[in-house]
Amino acid sequence: MGFRPEVGEKIVLNKDAYHFAKHPAVMGIDMPYGQEGRQGTVYQLQHENSVERIALKVFKERYRDEKHQLVFLKPLSSLAGLKVCSRYIVTKEEHTSVIEKSEDLANSIVMPWIEGPTWADILQEQRMLSKQQCFFIAEAFLTTLKIMEENEIAHNDLSSSNVLIPFLSENPIEGQHRIELVDVEQMYGPKSKRPSLLPAGSAGYAPMFLKGGVWQKEADRFAASVLLGEILSWCSEEVRNKKWTDASYFKTEEMQTECERYALLQQVLHNQWNGEIAQLFKQAWNSKTFAECPSFAQWHDAFNSAREIIKIDTEKQSEQEQSLFVSKCLEIARLLEERGFKQAALYEYKTIFNSLNPSTALKQELAYIIQTIESQEPGINSKKVLQSYLELATELERENNAEFACFVYSRIVQFPNIDHALKKEIESIIEEIKEEQETSFTEAAATITVPNSILQSRKQTKKQVEYDIDDEILNAKASNQPLTLTYEQKEPSAFSKWWSKNKKRILIIGSITIVVIGGATAYYFYTTNAKYQHFMEQARQAYHDKKYKLAEEAVGHAIAVKGKDEAHLQLATIYVAEGKNKIAIDYITKLIKDREIDKENNEAAYLLASANFRIGKYQEAVPNFEQALANNAKGIEPYKKDAMRDLAVSHMKMKEFEKAEDVIVKMSTKTNEDKAIVSYLKGQLATATVQLDKAESFFKEAIMQDSKNAIYAIELSNLYVLWNKTNLIDSAKKEVNYQQASQVLQAAIQKDMKNIELLNQLGIVYYEAGQFYESRDGGKSNAAYQQALEAYNRVVNSGTRDTNTLVNIGILYDKVGQGNEAEKFFAEAYSQNDEDPHVNFAFGMFKIKQKKYEEANRFLRKTVQANENEAEVRAAQEKLTEMKTNGWIQ
Numbered sequence: 001m002g003f004r005p006e007v008g009e010k011i012v013l014n015k016d017a018y019h020f021a022k023h024p025a026v027m028g029i030d031m032p033y034g035q036e037g038r039q040g041t042v043y044q045l046q047h048e049n050s051v052e053r054i055a056l057k058v059f060k061e062r063y064r065d066e067k068h069q070l071v072f073l074k075p076l077s078s079l080a081g082l083k084v085c086s087r088y089i090v091t092k093e094e095h096t097s098v099i100e101k102s103e104d105l106a107n108s109i110v111m112p113w114i115e116g117p118t119w120a121d122i123l124q125e126q127r128m129l130s131k132q133q134c135f136f137i138a139e140a141f142l143t144t145l146k147i148m149e150e151n152e153i154a155h156n157d158l159s160s161s162n163v164l165i166p167f168l169s170e171n172p173i174e175g176q177h178r179i180e181l182v183d184v185e186q187m188y189g190p191k192s193k194r195p196s197l198l199p200a201g202s203a204g205y206a207p208m209f210l211k212g213g214v215w216q217k218e219a220d221r222f223a224a225s226v227l228l229g230e231i232l233s234w235c236s237e238e239v240r241n242k243k244w245t246d247a248s249y250f251k252t253e254e255m256q257t258e259c260e261r262y263a264l265l266q267q268v269l270h271n272q273w274n275g276e277i278a279q280l281f282k283q284a285w286n287s288k289t290f291a292e293c294p295s296f297a298q299w300h301d302a303f304n305s306a307r308e309i310i311k312i313d314t315e316k317q318s319e320q321e322q323s324l325f326v327s328k329c330l331e332i333a334r335l336l337e338e339r340g341f342k343q344a345a346l347y348e349y350k351t352i353f354n355s356l357n358p359s360t361a362l363k364q365e366l367a368y369i370i371q372t373i374e375s376q377e378p379g380i381n382s383k384k385v386l387q388s389y390l391e392l393a394t395e396l397e398r399e400n401n402a403e404f405a406c407f408v409y410s411r412i413v414q415f416p417n418i419d420h421a422l423k424k425e426i427e428s429i430i431e432e433i434k435e436e437q438e439t440s441f442t443e444a445a446a447t448i449t450v451p452n453s454i455l456q457s458r459k460q461t462k463k464q465v466e467y468d469i470d471d472e473i474l475n476a477k478a479s480n481q482p483l484t485l486t487y488e489q490k491e492p493s494a495f496s497k498w499w500s501k502n503k504k505r506i507l508i509i510g511s512i513t514i515v516v517i518g519g520a521t522a523y524y525f526y527t528t529n530a531k532y533q534h535f536m537e538q539a540r541q542a543y544h545d546k547k548y549k550l551a552e553e554a555v556g557h558a559i560a561v562k563g564k565d566e567a568h569l570q571l572a573t574i575y576v577a578e579g580k581n582k583i584a585i586d587y588i589t590k591l592i593k594d595r596e597i598d599k600e601n602n603e604a605a606y607l608l609a610s611a612n613f614r615i616g617k618y619q620e621a622v623p624n625f626e627q628a629l630a631n632n633a634k635g636i637e638p639y640k641k642d643a644m645r646d647l648a649v650s651h652m653k654m655k656e657f658e659k660a661e662d663v664i665v666k667m668s669t670k671t672n673e674d675k676a677i678v679s680y681l682k683g684q685l686a687t688a689t690v691q692l693d694k695a696e697s698f699f700k701e702a703i704m705q706d707s708k709n710a711i712y713a714i715e716l717s718n719l720y721v722l723w724n725k726t727n728l729i730d731s732a733k734k735e736v737n738y739q740q741a742s743q744v745l746q747a748a749i750q751k752d753m754k755n756i757e758l759l760n761q762l763g764i765v766y767y768e769a770g771q772f773y774e775s776r777d778g779g780k781s782n783a784a785y786q787q788a789l790e791a792y793n794r795v796v797n798s799g800t801r802d803t804n805t806l807v808n809i810g811i812l813y814d815k816v817g818q819g820n821e822a823e824k825f826f827a828e829a830y831s832q833n834d835e836d837p838h839v840n841f842a843f844g845m846f847k848i849k850q851k852k853y854e855e856a857n858r859f860l861r862k863t864v865q866a867n868e869n870e871a872e873v874r875a876a877q878e879k880l881t882e883m884k885t886n887g888w889i890q
Contacts, residue, residue: 003105006020006030006032007023007030010048011045013090017048017049018046021046037162038834039060039183039185041057042055042057043055053173054111057111059109065107066185066195069192070088073087073184076153079144079148080147081140082184083114083176084114085111085184086112087109088110089110090107090108114164115171115172116167116180118162118165119165119230120161122234123230123247126240126241128237133167136178137165137178140178141163141224143177144177144181145296145299146300148220148296149220149295153187153190154188154216154218155181157202158224158227159202159227160227161183165179166179198215199213200214201214201223202248203832203834205248206222206255207290210222211855218290225285230249232273232306233264233268233269245832249265252828252830252831256285266281266282273309274302277299280294328407332407333349333352336348336389342373343384344384346377347380347385352366353366353367409426531561532558539570540570543570543574548577552575555571568596581611585612589608606624606628608620609621609624609627618650625644625647652685657689661685664682673705673706676712679702686698687719692723692726692728696716699712703716713747713748714758716744720765723737731776734772742762742766760791760805767785767811785816789812792805801832802832803839807839810825811842811846813825822846826839826843826846837862837866838869838872841863844863848879853883
């Protein structure tokens, strides 16, 4: 088993104690913060006695013996964007006790932790960035690249996943550049040693002219040009919506072609920035070597005009924000004046007047207003002014306009010489409203001005709280300091939160009454339950719609509001549906251990059983199924049939055939659906005990009893394929079996034309038939492959493009002699997961047929290094040996 640390687990490195940090994005379970990449997994370690965070990179087995060039890398850590070059190796000599715990830690790397999303994260989330943000990220990235170019070094494997952006981090670490590059182990340098495993470029960022590994100082130019183009264009919604996958904007087969995505990027670069930047991107796109791509010095020069564009845009935005801010201040003055708070209105008008440019027309109007009010109010009473602002803010809150109330409170905080204690109280009120808005049960639209309906409504008769204000708090003269932009608050929830909102105000004078406490407490329980039910309903609906991420988030909110068994088990159910079975198991086990859920809870036992069943841990599944089914399956009645079915299958997998039969006998046969399940299980039991003729009869019975359930047709067709791979029948019977298998599936598809599982299975059956006929009848073989292609293309046309389907289509196109089409589908599968050993094996074998031996060598070596499928590894090793013996590869 590979290295699997626990959250909080301690580790001593260089005499400093650290522990493995919890993953911030995984709710409900303690999972270590690890980010898996091409070469290994990077874990976050937290220092035991300080806020220091470091990164521990644990390499996959095939990269573990690489020699890390510390002498070359360490000095580079002083360059902007290369912090991770500061590192040391975990060796047996210096960290004996650490490596004794896990051999996987040998030769791992310790380096600074880089905080922030990767560019791949931005692509995946389709996160909106402003034009200024895009420029700042691109400029920081280019700064690092230019410095590297000047030092004749290259990252050698740039892609969206190894560009981190501390600039966008919510918890930035001091001293980190706006962007930082990671995965620097195979960096090129004039004196660096060539690694044994050279990177061959990442999908969506590798040029078409790259046929093997890359090792040269210009290696970054093409990929960096693509990344710069993506980053600068990301402010365009059309570009964001057009991206290909979660890891790249372009498809692999689109690289360096005049495709639609390229044309769009060119257009946006030209329109948003300038023709020079668009031209540099075009130069890289049309290059035939890395040296033909523009240098980073050229990119830097082209950015000069872009900097001017950003400066102008920033000034315009600042003017717009200032204009909006002043209009809101004017609104405060107007509201104060309309409510009869003349002195406070005069103070606000004077503050605005003193902040404006003397040439503005508004200043002339304000001078007239100030003169008019001063004729009525010759002096300003500082205590009365502050009291007026507080009353206005409180009234706005009662009128359910907390966003504008916050703005008024923020103006109070800006008063000169305000008492420190009062300032803290006001800031606390603002923070309280902000928190209430974030956890609001209902979202309200934000407003920036007070509606007339509020202005015209009756004044509250409730007496305003009298604060103890010294006359020195506020000077009679208005402040000459410029107006300060304040944080924009969001619109609050319903009026009914008034008591909790005003808690701070009441605390200031220490007058909370028993009635208030009682009312607030009762209301708290009412709203808490309402919030909980609302989030749970959201979760159930999202789960029903198979929007599991949304369901997970909603349940997380429900647990935060009011942790209940129902919510915890709903989250575990979502984990199982997402295929996160190990997470589900760990989550439920921890809940039982912490006594948050009773160990006798049948639903928890069923979920544990199901999760273990799905990952093939039948010994762990069986006792949990048995517990869940005890007492007539109390608590899991809707799942009783499923539980009994999976318990029977578990016994079969463990070769406990008599126990499986005992379970099947006890199952209900009241309805045709019940009978079909029993027949299906009997068919599986007969298959497991090699009574294939009996299995055929049972599966046919299941189809007759419940023809709508596609699984029975799939299992019968599987039986025919399995039967044909034995020596129990002759060729004539095998031919009949393939015909029957396809007929059974075709009949089921007629009843459910869009069933992906049925179409996939039909493709498998026709492929197997093609293999069977290949040495007997070329015409029938080719016809079977064409029919398989038709089935798989229907799957793809429905929107399903998983790697296995794409590889299968590639294999089939190769079988029927359409190499170009085969290449496209292999390339797409590779772009989805270039580390998948099966994808690399299929692509490598295809490349041998094309006599592209260097490419085949690269793909097949990945299959061998992964060492997952024994048959594929053996076949890959044989082909590699053959190519080397024949002199086709070095």
